[in-house]
Amino acid sequence: MDVPQLMKVLSNEVNLQILSILKSGSFNPRELARILQRDETDVSRRLKMLERVGLVEGKWMRVRNKNIRIYSLKVGEVKISFEPGGIIIKTSKDRSYEISLLESKMPKVEAFFGRKAEISTLSSSKKPVIVIYGIAGIGKTALAAKVFEDAFWYQMSEVDSFDYFVWQIGLFLNTFDYSLLLEYLRSGGREERDLFELILEGIENTKAKIVIDDVHKCSDERILRLLSFLALRIRDGKLVLISREKLRLGADENILYFHLRGLSLKDAYTLLRAKGLNLDISDFVEIYNLTKGHPLALTLFAGAYKENQKVRTDNFFDFLFSEVYQQLSPDEKLMVQVISLFDDPLEYDAIKTLYGRKNSFVVLYSLLNKGIIEKRGEIYFLHDLLKGFAKEVREIDEREYYLRYLNYLLKKKTAKNFLTAFRYATKLGDEKIIKDLTELRLRKFKRVVQDFPDAYMRILIQIKGNPYAKKELGHIYFQRGFFEKALKLWLEVKDDLDGIHRADVISSLADVCMELNDFKEAEKYLKELESIAKNSDDLEIKFWYYVELTKFYFYTERSDDALRSAFKELEVIRKMEPYPELESLALLHVGDIYIAMKKLENAVQYYLQALEIAKAYNLTFMGHISYMELMKAYYSLGDYKTAVEYSGKAVEYFLKVRNYRRAIDTLAYRCVSYIGLKDLDEAEKDAEEMIRIAQSTNYPLGWAGYIFLGAIKELKGESGKEYFELGKEKLKDYSWLYDAVLEELGKVFNVSKITAKS
Template sequence: MDTPQLMKVLSSEVNLQILSILKSGSFNPRELARILQKDETDISRRLKMLERLGFVQGKWTRVRGKNIRVYSLKVREVKISFEPGEVIIKTSENKSYEVSLLESKIPNVEKFFGRKTEVETLLSSEKSVIVIYGIAGIGKTTLAAKVFGDAFWYQMSEIDSFDYFVWQIGLFLNTLDYSLLLEYLRSGGKEERDIFELMLEGVENTKAKIVVDDVYKCSDEKILKLLSFLALRIRKGRLVLISRERLHLGASENILYFHLKGLGLKDAYTLLRAKGLNLDVSDFVEIYNLKKGHPLALTLFGEAYKENKRIKADNVFDFLFSEVYQQLNSDEKLMLQIISLFDEPLEYEAIKALYGKKNSFVVLYSLLNKGIIEKRGEVYFLHDLLKGFARELREIDEKEYYLEYLDYLLKRNTAKNFLTAFRYAVKLGDEKRIKDLTELRVRKFKRVVQDFPDAYMKILFQIKDNPYAKKELGNIYFQKGFFEKALKLWLEIEDDIDGIHRADVISSLADVYMELNDFKKAEKYLKELESIVKGIDDAEIELWYYVQLTKFYFYMEKLEDAFKSAFKELEIIRKMELYPELEAVVLLHIGDIYTEMEKLEDGLKYYLQALEVARAYNLLFLEHMSYMELIKAYFLLKDYERAVEYGKKAVDYFIRVRNYRRAADTLSYRCLAYIALGKLDDAEKDAEEMIRIAQSTNYPLGWAGYIFLGAVKDLNGEGGKEYFVIGKKRLKEYTWLYDAVLEELGKVFDVSKITARS
């Protein structure tokens, strides 16, 4: 085994994240890249390296004519022993594997002065929630990093959104063996209440420690609401919030509010001595009283005093910073100005690309050692107190560097970097870039509107009058179910845009009119989309056309036409090699069409193909959607044992990820299968679970549980009339659903008993 290479691999946070996620199952590189928000090519390269070193194992799976590489964890423990003259590394497949992914997230604390009382107070506190607050630069972050070095660290910014925040917490909790929050988000779950409860459950079950820094910067009300929710309920975990102002989290004896002030005399003197200063006592006291023990002010003073022994100005920060700045060489000034341009911290590779000289590492660490810039994990930044002064001294063209950074971000090839790049395009007011980026989103970053709609919406709102921004806002509204809002935006701009953007709007208008049951207008836009497809050779647009055409024919009950269109979708998707979930969804749709045509064996075949694709790519939601469709198919084929078998998998999953609509759909067919098998106790439990779902969500199908319960009672000789009456009453506004329920029940129960009593 290559020991140096192995140690290098284990020092990488991304590699550790990959290993931790693989603990929960087998994954394809594409889905791992989505979860980690990393470039798929980079993830594939890392997996191959981990496989060579024996950490993971890959196997080829043949899916619909393609070879798919799927990886799983091979070892669950690595032991490293240091012996005289050698290092022994042993791996075991039998013991549990646990790894911290936190070190690179936490601010670097190489030099820490004093704060003994503060450290002891925080360490000894039994409160589950700690709020550290105080003025800018007073050392809140450094203190928290010193005390809570084993916590997950989240750095808040003005642009953070609820969806991105909870995705990161979900990923962290997944590393602690709590996967439900991440599974819920991956399956498209968006309910605020569910996310709050899953996060609380995850923190409590894992006893997780979470630090959220710079909470005062947060402008997303849902994040603040979530933090308040957690703060009042956490008991076993630990939540640490850092802010400039005391947060208002509600009354709780479980919260410690800790007001951090300046360094004491002795600690301040130690800091200056570490800077190489040896002041007279009287001079030191005068300086201390002027700076009030403020660590950042003392650090700047130390740097400035080396050249100017008479610095005692009252205007502390601007004077001190200008003194320090004058002492920097031209390379240091250039790098400092570049870093000051950006709102967020920059990773070293970004700084190197923007700076453009070979001595970037030396210059960066010179600024770091002087205390002018700070390092937080693997990123570097200028403190907010100094950023404004640096910008006043700036001599570089910000537009040039923003454009270069935008290009750098896009090369990183992740949704997060796409969103950051979009933000800088907006900052520049570059309409061509905005247009190009919206096309890139449509072609390459399709999941942005699904995974991070709030983050994207926040950026788009800054240019809400831009026609391309309106198009994208419409897509987000549509995803959220606000069809009228989406329709209004798309109608405003349909004649103002061209190319793929116009095709996107026309396709979306056809879709939204179908959702609103206006099929005449939907058909009009479908014909327009057809003419666009004939005039532009673009597989993406052609796919949209057939997606909408299949849906239209299905709604119009033209099943033969829907069938042909769906196969055209499948052909295009496989040719384009798009996201595998698209293929799985189309396979499920083909299965549905066959089932509607009462060609059950053919429908079953395509449901099984969808399951095959979903399993190969570890698409959990679609895997269980396939189970749900298989339950229905096997029930209709009267293979009730098989229906129950798949039902157990699907029901457990949908309830676990709080998708109660799908849970009720699945429970209904499993309950019917149990009735057919004469397993009435199991059928009764399923009927009661459906009723509980209806009571908490008001999902109409859940009320059918009363009708199924009535059937069970009747078969047990207990009389089910009262339950039949309740079920019919609950479904009185859904007569079509009531009729459908009776039709399916009639396949395993004499429904004339119900209709006779109604």
């Protein structure tokens, strides 16, 4: 084993995150990239490197005539021993391997002065929630980083959205072997109540420590509601909130509110001495009274100090910064101006790209030493207190630097960087750039509207009059079930767009019309989409056409036509850049069509192919949808034993990720299958679980549990009348569902026994 290479690999945070995720199962690079929100090429490169040093192993699998590489964790522990004769490295699969993944997310506290009393108070507090508040620059972040150095650190900004925030928390909790939150998000779960409960459960189960900095910048009400929810309920974990204002969270008995003030006289004097100043006592006292021990003010004063100079107090920080700024070199001034342009902290590679000169490292290091630029983990920023003055002296062209940053972000090929790039595109107001970005979203970042709808919507709302923004807003409304809103927006813009954008709108209009049961109008848009697809070599457009055509034929019960269209859909998918989730979904659709045609064996064949792809790429949600469909197929074949086997995996998963609609669907089929197998105890458990879910969600099919329970009681020789009547009452507004339940139950039980008693 190459020891230096292994040490280098283990010192990288992203590599450690990959290893942590692989602990939960085998993954394909594409799905790992989605979870980590990183470029797939970068993830593949890292996996190969991890494989070379023996930490993971990759295996080739043959899936649908394609070779794909699947990676899994090879070792459970790495032990490095320093012996007199050299270094010994041992690995084992039997013991756990733990290493902090959080160091680079946290501020690195190098120069820290005093605060012994504050450190003691915070570190000894038994309260599970701590709120540290105080004016800007007073040292809240540095203090929290000093005390809670083993915590997960999240830096809040004005543009943070709830969906992105919970995804990051899910990724963090997954490193502690709590995967439920991340799995819920991957499966498409977005219910606020479920997310709140899963986050709380994850923090409590893992005893995690979470620090959220700059909470005062948060403008997303759902994040603030989540923090209030957690503040009331956390007991075993630790939540630390840093803000300029005293947050009102309620439950004071659960919270330590800590108001941070300036440094003490002694600590302030130590700081100035460390900066090279040796003031006499009277001068120091005057400066201390002016600064109130404010660390940033003292640091700036040390850089601006001139003997016998009169300090202007009307605008103290601007005075200090202007004095320091005048002493900077031209290169330092340029870098300050560049960094001050951006609301977000910047990583070093971004600063290097924006600054554009070879001496970027030396200049940045100099500004750090002077206290003008601050570092937080791997990112750099100009303090808010100094941005106002920096804006006044700025002489650079904003547009040029926004364009540079936008291009830099897009090269990183992740959803997060795409969203950030789009935000800067809205600042530029350039319709051509916005058009190109929305096309990029259609082709490369399809899941943005599902994974990060809030974040994307907040950006689009800024340019809601733009036709491309309207089109994208329509997609978010459609995903959320607001079909009329989506229809209105798409109708407004359909004649303003061309190329792939017009095809997208026409395809979407066909889709929404079918959802609204307007098949005549849907057919009109399908004909237009057919014309566009025939005159285009764009596989994306052809794929959209066959997807909508298949759906149209299926909904209008033209099964033979739907099947032909579905096979064309599959044919196009397999010519496109690999997208296993879509291929798996298309195979499920083929299976559904065969079910409608009563060709159950054919359906099973395609459901199994969908399952094969889902397993190969670790598409957990699609895999369990495949289990559910296989259960239904075998149920229809009368093979209740196999139906129960497949349903077991699906039920457990859907309950775990709180997808109660699919959980109840699966439980209903399994309950009837158990009755058919005369396994009445298991059937009774399923019926009771259906009722329990219905009581908390009011999902109609759940009330069928009472009807199933009535049948089970009758088969056990007891009276089932009471349960049957309860079920009938609960389903009185769903007569079609009531009839369907009786029809299915009638396959394994003489329903006249209970209907006659009603």
